[in-house]
Amino acid sequence: MAPSAISNGVSNLANGHSPKLEFETYYNLINNELTKTAKSRHNINPATTEPNAEVPVSTQEDVDKAVAAARAAFKTWSKTTLEERGEKLVAYADAIDGHKDDFAKLLTSEQGKPLAQSYVEIGMATSWLRAFSTMKIPDEVIEDNEDLLIIHTNVPLGVVGGIVPWNYPILLAVGKIAPALITANTLILKPSPYAPYCNLKLAELAARLFPPGVLQALSGAEDLGPMFTTHPDIDKIAFTGSIATGKKVMAAAAPTLKRVTLELGGNDPAIICDDVDVEAIIPKLANVSFLCCSQICMMIKRLYVHESIYARFLAAFVAHTRAFKVGPGTDPDVFIGPVQNKMQFDKVRTMYQHIAAENWTPALGGDVPDPDPTGKGYFFTPTIIDNPPEDSAIVTEEPFGPILPVLKWKDEEDVIGRANATKTGLGASVWSKDLARAERMARRLEAGSVWVNSHFDVAPGVPFGGHKWSGVGMEWGVLGLKGYCNPQTLWLKKGV
Template sequence: MSKPLQVERKRLLIGENWVDALSGETFPTLDPANGQVLAHIARAAPADVDLAVAAARKAFTGPWSKLRPAERQRLILRLADLVDRDAEELAVMDTLEMGRPIVDSRRVIGIVSRGLRHFAGLATSIRGATAPNSHPLDLLSYTLKEPVGVVAAIIPWNGPLFSAAWKIAPALATGSTVVLKPSEEGSLTPLHFAALCLEAGIPAGVVNVVTGFGDVGGALSAHMDVDKVSFTGSLETGQKIIQASAGNVKRVTMELGGKSPNIVFADADLDLAAQGSAMAVFANSGQVCAAGTRLYVERSIHDEFVERVAHHGRQLRIGAGIDPETQLGPIVSAKQLDRVTSYFDIGRQEGARIVSGGERLSDAAYASGNFVTPTLFAGVRDDMRIAREEIFGPVVSALPFDTLDEVIDRANDSRFGLAAGVWTSNVTKAHQAIRRLRAGSVWINHYMAMDPAMPFGGYRMSGYGKEGGLEHIEAYLETKGVWVRTA
């Protein structure tokens, strides 16, 4: 087992300097497994945001945006090497601060490393195109791709390092600069990642980090010298950011919430589907935007399948994430724990039945942490709050269905459209579901596969814009149309 981090003071990164907030204020970040303070982190304010944006603008208008693609690629590859070097330290930081089991945190480091190398490759693949035109004069027409400029990246606590890398890497590849605002509940690995950016040789001001609370994100969103906001987080916060961005009509990418359907047909491999459906919502203690929290099960197998999923949940070992035997870690904060457990009462009051879980663990080793049992509700109706609202905890609602047409209509009856899962051995049925589900990602006989080569993002109120794939790079680029008179 890795040793806990020593309590220390963490500063802001503005330009090339690690500095205290202008106010001198700090806030503690806590281990959700035991409530102990991990570090005291600088609490930025709008005045600190102004300094960080100015540093990012200076770096952008300097040599950074003009650097040759191969040189940007070399720096990103060096950054990937440093992430590999510090993999265990980064994994421990993520686990201690937000509770994810250490085994999963180590896996995430591998995804981050792979993603950096993916974006490094794209740095040398950005290109415009010639466009045949029908203008009556003899004119050559083509497009240029140029960096968008200063990017405000605002990220959540449920995957601090992953989210930081996923925002910063495409900016580095395109020649943009970044001011990163991590969640106040997940700042340690983003700060360490920024330090690695400097160590890799990325020029000062290209990556800046301002830690703090909502006023910092609000100041970035409204800042007149920010060209783009890339946000991952809740729908409600996303709506505020969209409103704030209107001042200078910023480019905006929104990856928001979800209430994703996971559909199991009777002809599926039920062993595979039960395990996959359990971890579709219990992984990372359900603190995943794309979690499969609406479990639609064909009526002929409903009761048996629900019990299989409940059994998987009961078998999960709950404990501090730093313990390598832990499979289900704590909820990130006492506030979020209260939110999750409130839905136990809400579900019961609406008439649903708890098949398994539904408890906060508070005895012995769990007393000082934010632990809850993986919970499965049955007897759920589509209009219940537990079936419509994003809980962001290890809570799944099981709902029976009879036909494909019916379940597709019900699955799509949500304000969200982030992801969906389908379990079936019938390839025709699978492709019918793929075409008709209104979701940004659809997994067949699997759940939660992700790769930097594939776009990820939602429909409807789950946001707009994609992360991953070629769409991710495009979101950090401007397209310039060029006309040249040749005669």
């Protein structure tokens, strides 16, 4: 496909036709043109370790071209109406829905998650687009009298760099695209080097709907992120990823005083009280502990269970988790696919090695996989550790893999202190039939999202972010929209 093919796609769309997107070749998208680079690279299918297709390796020149196009596009895009921008987002959601089968297969091949979970992610992404299409930040009238009108409003920042992780590449890309574009910014998407494919196709599809320069995407290696964070003409970085990388993003953005939103890692506790219906909550808890092979920042990472129900709870939890099918995401009924990449495989494998080294007691699983999974895929047996010491690595660190500690507690004050005894504060939950008690405990947990009798509930209209080292700023909801704007106060003198 030549770079001019996208312009033909736009022309056909204007004539009432929308040519089918192909999912075989991958390009950067700069100013609505598909472009190649001198170098390319590929990732692998984590379930098979077989190579996926080649993708571009962008250079500083590519970044500069994309930023220049975004700045030029901002001059006109920022003058469009909210209704016009919203219509584009709805059309974009419709276009993604029209290719959902292709996106689902591609997502499973690059990320590894089961096909059913890929469809769920795509459905969430299109729901986010439709929800943001009508979301707005209302002006606030601070004072209005016969002499003076003072209005607090919000104006777009300009060019946004959206840096997306590899665990939920479609939803978390759209979670930056939608708020950036509805607030009249332009956005350049930087996919994770480990999962670039869906993001590149999202951008290619967007070129059929949005004006040139409004939404672009650049694929690259590890050096591409710093090109974004240090670029003087990018006004904001919206980043989702690890705490370590988030600190680097914040430091790199400081010289140009870029705005940043950082959604970082977590070590979410769930506190199970003694009055719960064990059989009723076990399926919910198991799902939000092992979904996506536990590679979600807001999965339950520490499960605190009251000592009076601990033995019964653990037995039921193990029995339910044991039934989870592990395998390639394309196999029927699989719930736990592979870890997404070799780097993460090695990190999770190190955590499994701690089991014998630190004498932890596995209630389920615990087998350390072969160090070289070539040809076999990056699979782990889901593992539950029975009441390890509070200072053990499985409690203090986020494994980002299917290994979970279950711990006893007796005293409410003690368990809240243990739940809060971490530098992270992304999510937390309390499970109890006594809602007054649960809310009292929930309000004392140091996390950006706290649930009662659920975990990992998210919605486009609800702000999401972390406390402490789990992030800076919030995404989604009206509060998230404000993060893509500069606040502005208008003083309007009357009768002059």
